[in-house]
Amino acid sequence: MNKERCFHCSEPIPSGSQFITVIDDEPQEMCCPGCQAVSQAIMDAGLKNYYKFRTEPGAKQSEIVPEQLNSFSAYDLEEVQQDFVYKDSDVSNVSLSIDGITCAACAWLIEHKLKQAQGIVTINVNSTTQRALLAWDASQIKLSQILAIIASIGYVAAPYQADEEEAKAKRNSGQFLLRLGLAGFSTMQVMMFALALYTGYFTDLDSEFRDYFRWVSMIFAAPVALYSAQPFYFSAIRALLSKNINMDVPVSIAIGGAFISSCVATYNGTGEVYFESVSMFTFFLLLGRYFEQKAKQKASVNSSNLHKLVPLTAHLIDSANIKEVAAKQLKLGDRILVKPGDLVSADGIVIDGLSSINESMLTGENLPVSKKTGDKVFAGTINVDQPLKVEVTAIGKDQFVAEIIRLQEAASNNRPAISYLVDKLSRYFSTAVMSLSFITYLAWHFFISPDDAFWVTLSVLVATCPCALALATPTAVTCAISTFTKMGIITRKSGVFELLPQLTTVIFDKTGTLTYGELKIANVKTLGNETEEEVLAISAALEKESLHPIAQVFSPYNVPSVTADSIEHVVGQGIRGLIKGNSYCIGNEILTNSEIKSDTNQYIWLAKNGQVIAEITLQDKLRSDAADTVIESNRLGLRTCIASGDNSGQVRKVAEDVSVDESHAGLSPQQKLELVQNFQKQGHKVAMFGDGINDAPVLAGADLSIAMGSGTAIAKNSADLILLGDKLNRFIQAISIAKKTTSIIKQNLMWALGYNIIVLPLAMSGNIAPYIAAIGMSASSLIVVSNSLRLLKDPS
Template sequence: MQLLDCFHCGEPVLTGSQFTTLIDNKEQCMCCPGCQAVSAAIIDAGLTNYYKYRTEPGSKQNAIVPEELSTFSAFDLPEVQQDFVYQNSETSSVSLSIDGITCAACAWLIEHKLKNLAGIVNIQVNTTTERALVTWLPEQLKLSDILNNISAIGYQAAPYQVDEQEVLSKKNSRKFLLRLGLAGFATMQVMMFALALYAGYFTDLEVEYRDYFRWVSLIFAAPVVFYSAQPFYFSAIRSMFSGRLNMDVSVSIAILGAYIASCIATINGNGEVYFESVSMFTFFLLLGRYFEQNARQKASVSSSNLHKLVPLTAHLYKDSGVEEVPAKGLVVGDIILVKPGEVVAADGHIVYGSSCFNEAMLTGEQKPVNKTTTAEVYAGTINVEQPVRVQVTAIGQDQLVSEIIRLQESASNNKPKVALYVDNISNYFTWTILTVAALTYIVWKIYWPEDAFWVTLSVLVATCPCALALATPTAVTCATGIFTRIGVIARKPGVFEKLPLIDHVVFDKTGTLTCGNLELESVTITGTIPEKEALSIAAALEESSLHPIAKAFEPYRRHDMEVLQCQSHIGKGVSGSIGNIEYRLGSAKFVGLSSQEQQTVYLSDSRSVIAQFVLVDAIRSDASQTVKALALSGSKVSIASGDTSTHVDEVAQRVGISDVNKGLSPEGKLTLIRQYQQTSNVAMFGDGINDAPVLAGANLSIAMGSGAAITKSSADIILLGDQLSRYTDAVNVAKLTEKIIKQNLYWALGYNLFIIPLAVTGHVLPYVAALGMSASSLIVVGNSLRLLKVRL
């Protein structure tokens, strides 16, 4: 009899069918209770796709027994985490989708709950996308512990994965539509009975008919109160357990209070009933939440779209030929074939062939980019012309597209200062409304007791600060989506606040105003060594350098030439020993000369200069246009360059910059920036790597980006692609975002200040209050969505 292999780990099954797990409606045999428990946990966690797309068996789980396995332990398995956890040198990061987030108070509760856990490095919750970005120390904390702690306060969290999230969103939408439809149907029925009751006031309705209509209304309103309105109750309970009141507290009190009071009046046979008001404002509240939910999903689809651009399959070179395999099964070092019209399945570099690639999904630039051998290509970009062979250098969460998504999510989760103020105001606002409602009830009960209850209901519902809580996060999420679309990556908090304030822009030269693709124009030998050897020495010295100059010498690198004691001298050059001879490569001053020729790098040994290399670097096509646009907007423009040559003056003249500062060390640049900061808010353009000190010292720092720059740069903003004009686009988006946030806040605060006196004085009926509150929230969300229509 042939032994079966364990479906989870692949080991032989010696126990027959004793241990099984139902996977895709089929019982699969497991070799031990540990594998059975882990596989069951994987299925229970909704990770069935793990078994569909895995390329290797899971690890054997002898040590794990079912009772030791928590609900979320499957997420701790390395083979499962590789799909959604990004591993850094010391930390791990994950994007979590969280079910149950309704307002800023929910985000506050989750953030403060997790911040108290040992091992949490950072936690940011976005109420618009209903996702959280969590960074933690895996040596101190497990992912399952994080998920369990979120679950303990009433929210359901799971790693964000596009396919599963779409399924979950559709499921939640169907459930929400059921609640909404039930509330709508019940409202129509209750309103018919309410009309009969109102008519009875004028035609002396008999008591038995009046009671009949009340009892039937009670029955029809019950599912609305106990099913349709459930989301409001759960949200309110969670906030109260956290010691903080959110906007759903007042709504819940209004719904339950009105229904219970109406039930008492129905049972006792006297007093007013409010079944139609309860049903109607629950329906309006749910309708508002439904439209709001759809709008928020529309505001947060950009990162999902980026995920979807990466193909599911790739053409892998094997001994037997080219074979189509799942893209998730690729490993670093694999060689894949990318045909014309196909999407690149993983980050890598071209090892054979050349072609053009459309990188619009990364940079926002539709013009294809020429790529030849050794050039980097990225997952999600499109091969336009010729077939190429690509060696995989990064997969999964290490790919550029994943890094962009993480940065985008981090940017949309970052809260401007005004959002933090609003969060605090919302909490106090809810307490204020409850106090006002209590005082309103007391006053009306004393003077006009028959109207006290419905007036209080109107106060509770009409003044719910939903719009106030949505004013900022929806706008920031929309703006972040635009940034991603145009190829702008915001790495740090405060970008949207800083951009509109900048009135002085300082450019480095190489790699910013110029393309940074330095090429060797000529070589002059002043020593005794051959030209070829001089180039090889220069290439060896530049091998470990991150400066754009290093790329000009890459073609001349010899692998048999080893550099000892290689050292980078920031702003000057590099030095090192080759064959017991110490060499220097850099500026004229660095090698001991007094004058610097245009765009020239010098190579010297311990005795004298032995070669000089003249480099050329093209000016960016839109540099002059960008400088002109900045000047027209009122910004001052300067150059701060470490280059001492006349090339700096030539570039400045061609792009239209009169304030030129050259030959500056990083310390000199920082001093200059601080001098400018005495009268201005300064933005600094640099290469993001060598200019770290001056970038950190500026009010805002910007770098022109590449795949490497995104992860290595210390800049606040990275402009993907080659267009400087994206900076002015980003400024325009930030100014419009600031304007829309202010409009939202003015509207939200103005509406509440307007409606409170009307509600307190009895001029707003409960269902009108619900309609007004919902409309207020929709206006704020709709106003924020205008950002998505911006075309740059």
């Protein structure tokens, strides 16, 4: 056996083996044809970063032969999928980048095709970002099969990778500029000959000279029609092969038809030629699409930036040494050093040091947050002041930034109901344009002017292209989502932008919502034989596994010798458990049979074998902007209310401090839900703020649910809107942005529909030249996109 090992799986390479794969321009030896085939598939798929940042060798692939692999097989490998596939129970999730999407019709076509495949859970395509959020059952269908289905209808899909996408965007932009430049140059040349012919400079010359200039015009127009206009042709062919008509079908027919008929006329020496029209409206269409793509990229740039937050390297503390390693090589429990000015490489807990962290890239809050021993830090945030030693608690897809990216991807693909209507209207509109163009041609050819029938038809085909109509909604939503992300707001439900302006009532939970939820023990009053230390240790043992804000108060008092068994969470009341054979419960007066206090403090009680042995007074701090948020809500005409499970006078005090319209204390989760339902029965649209396990049912029942970013996972999973920072007033800003988004969508639709209603009769009556039609169509799309970009202005 050879001492050298396989580059893919690290198994020994047999003597005489000659399986080679070129990786990063270096030939690497493989142990078998399977590993060679898989490594080559990985390189062909553009996944060279896999070998650069992998933490473990790949699995040996001796059972695979090259014939079993197709061009997408590398994406099925578990070691490759760990970089971009997120698994939630039995469902796999991935963000795909899709080349070839030009309009909303393309997005609809991909969704429609994939939904027919068994094993697809959800597929949502965003035509603005040219990305798709895919969820599938890996036991029923492979990722490679899904990518093959997308390829079968003419699109190229691959898992989204920010660096690869940037490089691809640059290549595509360069190619697009080449097409545009060629079209512009040819247009200038062809127009010189066309203007000369139009002004009669050559009317006294023989037809041979006229034909000569036509042949020269054809030579200059050919690259435009055959190369520059290719994106329109390919898009149209994809649609027609799938038995659909998109907006590029009429454009392609116009360009191709005009060029072919002009070539025939030039060859025969009779008839009209339209080479200048072909060149000019191809140039203007490409110019409009170029600016449109740039605007789309600006709208979706925040999403790409999030992928770049996590640094590629980390400073690993290894014994007494510190060495730089790839961030992807970090493991749970590793300790890293974060120097001032450095990005945090992984989620973790501070084990040594005191500093402040800039978390604005995640939460939208610009002020640095103080961090000390025991505090959490997140990958992608910036250490500002002093060095910190951090123990890694989450890596890869489990990090906070990865969760935000997943939520944002889902938000970008959640579309308002009106967008589905517009998509359907766009498809019908394209069919209607084709029909009206055919009618126009017949009318002009047989009844009005046969010589003008062709160019009038071209004008109808180009001028009425529904690009602006298809762009009206997705560009506005993408821009709004981008603005939300900058502010630290994540949407998880389609229709949020429609719901926010319709709200009439806002219900706030108290702890962790109007207050910070950072409770402190103000006093411990013992009522039995136990000491204060024993009471706190027992309480800590009972609360150890709970995620409720109250439970966090007792975590510093955990004693290893005091442990609780048979833990039972009584929703809305507290916790029961057994400690050293005794039955304990900690919670409110209902669970512990205690006396209700009438003052404004917050209490919980500890009972042993049915007898109360301690009364614990808690203190919480009101959020700095809670009162202003309630006042602004009232100013917007919203009814405000507190619904809390706390039965102490603290609820009444908070209600007075923030000036809500009404407050309800001591509510169980079911009673909170009933309160929401009562408002709904009265015709109110209800938003519910929640934080904690108790709020999950009522969050699900409200018209719109909102969770604070510091809330528990179950609360966030139940919420439609998540505020990642600690600012309640982001809710007010969200309403403002939602109203502006709704307004801009309506403006876009009115403009797109109004433009087509006006231009269609003008084009059919012969009052618009083809190149003017191209300018009008491009300008219409640009106006819609530019109007949507107003949403990117900083709202704060």
